[in-house]
Amino acid sequence: MSAAKQGFPENFLWGGATAANQLEGGFDADGKGLSTADMIALVPKDQRRSVHAMEMTTERIQQILNGEVEARFPKRDGIDFYHRYKEDIALFAEMGFKVFRMSIHWARIFPNGYDAEPNEAGLQFYDNVFDELLKHGIEPLVTLSHYETPLGLTLKYNGWASREVVDHYARYAETVFKRYKDKVKYWLTFNEINIMLISPYTGGGVLTDQVDNKLQTSYQALHHQFVASAKATKLAHEIIPGSQVGCMLARMETYPFSCNPADVRMAQWENQVNMFFTDVHARGKYPNYMERYFAENNIVIEREPGDDELLLNNTVDFISFSYYMTITRSSNPDDEVGEGNLIGGVRNPHLEASDWGWEIDPIGLRVTLNNFYDRYQKPLFIVENGLGAYDRVEEDGSIHDTYRIDYLRKHIEQMKEAIKDGVELMGYTSWGPIDLVSMSTSEMSKRYGFIYVDLDDEGKGTWNRSKKDSFDWYKRVIASNGEDLA
Ligand code: BG6
Secondary structure: OOOOOOOOOOOOOEEOOOHHHHHHOOOHHOOOOOOOHHHHHOHHHOOOOHHHOOOOOOHHHHHHHHOOOOOOHHHHHHHHHHHHHHHHHHHHHHHOOOEEEEOOHHHHHOOOOOOOOOOOHHHHHHHHEEEEHHHHHOOOEEEOOOOEHHHHHHHOOHHHHOHHHHHHHHHHHHHHHHOOOOOOEEEOOOOOHHHHOOOOOHHHHOHHHHOOOHHHHHHHHHHHHHHHHHHHHHHHHHOOOOOOEEEEOOOEEEOOOOOOOOHHHHHHHHHHHHHHHHHHHOOOOOOHHHHHHHHHHOOOOOOOOOOOHHHOOOOOEEEEOOOOOOEEOOOOOOOOOOOOOOOOOOOOOOOEOOOOEEEEOHHHHHHHHHHHHHHHHOEEEEOOOOEEOOOOOOOOOOOOHHHHHHHHHHHHHHHHHHHHHHOEEEEEEEOEOOOOOOOOOOOOOOOOOOEEEEOOOOOOOOOOEEEHHHHHHHHHHHHHOOOOOO
């Protein structure tokens, strides 16, 4: 008898994924403090493909705090989920969501990050949201830190560059685990932990003008996050019986541009440095290939006694990741450079790109899933995937987003193939089931949702919600457990 899997398991967790700072708004409501995300202005159109837009300096923070910067800060408003969560959750329930990924805005709980007591109004807000989800039979999947470090920690300690932040994070984690232990079973410790290497401000609230060596500081800050992640995993397991804790990586599978061994080696290294983060979380120790890299780049990680044991004894229960693109590397400097993919590389002539230049690669998702599973043999969870695109509203209000359906269908087909390959996949939460503020550019016009939000880049609109064509499509996908993709 064949033991081969045929399709999605019965308990597969279908749903959507969001982050507090891109969704909630209410940035100063009910005692919330400022976070790093609240300081990010709308990125002008001509810079929207630049990751440097995610950098921040001490001077600019001061200017913003002094009210000297004329700009919009769209993440302060989000899409007003803070006041409309009931309506939004009812729409998720109508689509049949089994799970909803969201983050807790840390500064809602500890306004400065280092406060002695948590903010009760913030805790109550998430109680209300979780109750609403559970009322509809939707399981919350909660990220503790999604690019929203309390600004107080940046101003006082330069964010995750300082070891002190580990204990503040652990206290925050313990507070929310104790509070929500009967409501939340699935937790993620850090969103896309590897983004620290692209933008230390986004990933760790670190202002690089305050440090001498950006690379050294980034890896030290990452060590602090690894330790914090292990502490949180330990606490969750102690406080919430049956809880499952995952790490979260922005996975960018890298291909060699040609069979030239120099290209193959470049791609291999890129894959190693990307999976370094999941290696630490899943295997509980730094891999040998990074020790060589650290030595050759004069990077010295300061570790405290006990760190190694903590990492080793508190590995994650599952691996989660975002998947938007693959990267192609060439050793030939004359090959055409790709302009849109987040970390560069050359253009892959076999792939098309989104309106924002991200190369679309459904088969790459099957490759990614197989590689992850071969490496760790731990359950996997795709917690972000989707197409950021411009949508057109017809005169009758309808939105025919066939391009989005097409994108998602092709990725889900490849997930099914990977399951047949034997990969253990727990669930799939597509990014931004409801339109929300873009992380990289703070635009509203980069839309991912099944649900349209009438709000533009300038903050104008009714804020009303309406269903796109993809809404009914995804509802059918979930109802058929991934069988009806037409
Ligand atoms: C991921 C982030 O990198 O990509 C999300 O975890 C983000 O926060 C998503 O929104 C899509 O990126 P963007 O820039 O299109 O919003």
